[in-house]
Amino acid sequence: MTSIHLANLGKTFGSFTALRNMNLEIADGEFVALLGPSGCGKSTTMNMISGMIEPSEGEILFGERDMRGVPMSRRGVGFVFQNYAIFTHMTVYENLAYGLCATGVGKAERERRVNDMAEFLHLTALLKKPAAGLSVNILQRLAIGRSAIMEPAIFLLDEPLSNVDAAFRAVMRTELKHLQREFRQTMVYVTHDQLEAMTMADRIAVMDHGKLLQVGTPIDVYNNPSNVFVAGFLGSPGMNLIKGRSVASGEAMCIDLGEAGLSAPLPGALFRGLPEGKAVVYGFRPEHCELTDDDGLRLPVNFVERIGARTILHMGQGGHSIKGVFDNRVPVRQGDIVTLAIDPSNIRLFDADTGAAIV
Numbered sequence: 001m002t003s004i005h006l007a008n009l010g011k012t013f014g015s016f017t018a019l020r021n022m023n024l025e026i027a028d029g030e031f032v033a034l035l036g037p038s039g040c041g042k043s044t045t046m047n048m049i050s051g052m053i054e055p056s057e058g059e060i061l062f063g064e065r066d067m068r069g070v071p072m073s074r075r076g077v078g079f080v081f082q083n084y085a086i087f088t089h090m091t092v093y094e095n096l097a098y099g100l101c102a103t104g105v106g107k108a109e110r111e112r113r114v115n116d117m118a119e120f121l122h123l124t125a126l127l128k129k130p131a132a133g134l135s136v137n138i139l140q141r142l143a144i145g146r147s148a149i150m151e152p153a154i155f156l157l158d159e160p161l162s163n164v165d166a167a168f169r170a171v172m173r174t175e176l177k178h179l180q181r182e183f184r185q186t187m188v189y190v191t192h193d194q195l196e197a198m199t200m201a202d203r204i205a206v207m208d209h210g211k212l213l214q215v216g217t218p219i220d221v222y223n224n225p226s227n228v229f230v231a232g233f234l235g236s237p238g239m240n241l242i243k244g245r246s247v248a249s250g251e252a253m254c255i256d257l258g259e260a261g262l263s264a265p266l267p268g269a270l271f272r273g274l275p276e277g278k279a280v281v282y283g284f285r286p287e288h289c290e291l292t293d294d295d296g297l298r299l300p301v302n303f304v305e306r307i308g309a310r311t312i313l314h315m316g317q318g319g320h321s322i323k324g325v326f327d328n329r330v331p332v333r334q335g336d337i338v339t340l341a342i343d344p345s346n347i348r349l350f351d352a353d354t355g356a357a358i359v
């Protein structure tokens, strides 16, 4: 096992900055997901860790060892890409055994490891089959096995499940997590799929526009996003984010959501320290509200989205879409006016100018 230390890491391509000032510690045996939208710099980070490209600035350490100038083949990393790298003219067995042969692992040891890995990844029945005839799903499972069998200290996976079908992806999420636990590798996993990151990773590193925005356990990042981008990016649907302004109301501070066309200011005892007139973004997750007959946000229902176990109500006016997640029996129809009560402990406030979390 090996820890990874990224210090002030940056990468420019010509005049374009793909990554700037990235600092991240990944512990021995930890599973960290780099999560963010397309083009945010995830693969660039990964390619620098693997040694495929050199950083423009900053350092990469594996344990205590500086990786500057160390070629990919000497870094002890396993790498799995979105597109499986499989020798289609070989059998499944030969593919799994390939790296072991190349590094001089003896026959008995080779057979044991191939059989163990095949069993682990449910490939035993296919060992004698040529890879050429296998489905995309199985090929990607084989690609993972082929890399994992080398027991690299660091295992890098870049969108390994984006070409497989949804049902298989769900199975592989569990298997990859088991694999990492079994082999106790330090794993870095690039994905734009929050479900993959949330379900597998010990910690998530959320990135956007070449910047690392937040690192934490999945639940911590979900519950306490450090800024507006992370709040909206995580969750399906993401956090409701409404622009407003703090106003004095008797002893307490309230948030006037006038910009959203919402008439009712919200009680803001939580935000006593806020200066009056501060432009804020008021956030709450769609699952943290309920329908009430008392006071609350009165909103028209624009669309009722029934998705099996859950119903998502799309509400709002003045171009703002506020979503609430309810169970599938919620007795609401399109055009109804509902009143939302928002769980005060789950309200999040962000600075409208910087996007940074206030509460």
Ligand code: ATP
Binding pocket: 013, 016, 017, 018, 036, 037, 038, 039, 040, 041, 042, 043, 044, 045, 192
């Ligand atoms: P995706 O999931 O789409 O691959 P990503 O988060 O992995 O996204 P990167 O591949 O790291 O993003 O790319 C980050 C930015 O750097 C993008 O704008 C991309 O176009 C740019 N980029 C990456 N490699 C190069 C290169 N070799 N030359 C010029 N620009 C590059």
